[in-house]
Amino acid sequence: MPFVREWLTLAPELADQDLRGLVYVSREQIPIVTAADRLSSEAVGLLEGLSKLTTSASAQLAERLRALPPHELSAIVERLIARARSVTTWGAPPILHAFLTIAKVDGAHRATIARFLKDVPAAQRSTPIVPLLGGEAWAADVLSAWAADKDTKEPVKKAIATASRKAGG
Incomplete structure (x- = not known):
């Protein structure tokens, strides 16, 4: 408390100044950074690499991800999900490849990724996503939820049925 008192003197x-406008404008420009948000330079590089994937990740990338401390991997997953919220068409966006890579590296994050994908609106789902998820055991619940969703487009439902037959036989 003494520090705060000294700082205020x-x-x-500024006691007589109205700073509400400054605070309002600055909140849009300056990200709120907490201790949990701090990533090592290695983690930042991996996050950027994951964000740009267009195919399956290399074994080297997976090993580098496995070497990260768990809190950094969790922070990466949170940031990927935040970025994924801006995706409007879920066919095979780069962020999906990032999710698939994380799911292979750390099973603890599979449920988080599955929950996010289940909530992708039906209008945004397209058929190219189905074969990518069809080979993943953790994504079976996602595909069955989509198949049961009355708003899922018919081509997506057909792709899910085909993927289910391939997985079963």
Whole structure:
């Protein structure tokens, strides 16, 4: 508490100033950074690499991800999900390849990724996503939820049925 009192006495005196406008504008420009958000340079590089994937990740990338501390891998998953919220068409966006890579590297995050994918609106789902998820055991619940969704487009439902037959036989 003494630190706060001393800090408040520093010049310039702002007690008589209305700073609401400054705070409102700055909140849009300055990200709120918490201790949990801090990533090592290695983790930042991996996050950027994951964000640009267009195919399955290499074994080297997977090993580098496995070497990260669990809190950094969790932070990467959170940031990927935040970026994925802006995707409007779920065919085979780069972020999907990032999710598939994370799911292979760390099973603890599979449920988080599956929950996110289940909530992708039916209008945004397209058939190319189905074969990519069809080979993943953790994604079976996602595909069955989509198949049961009355709003899922018919081509997507057919692709899910085909993927289910291939997985079963």
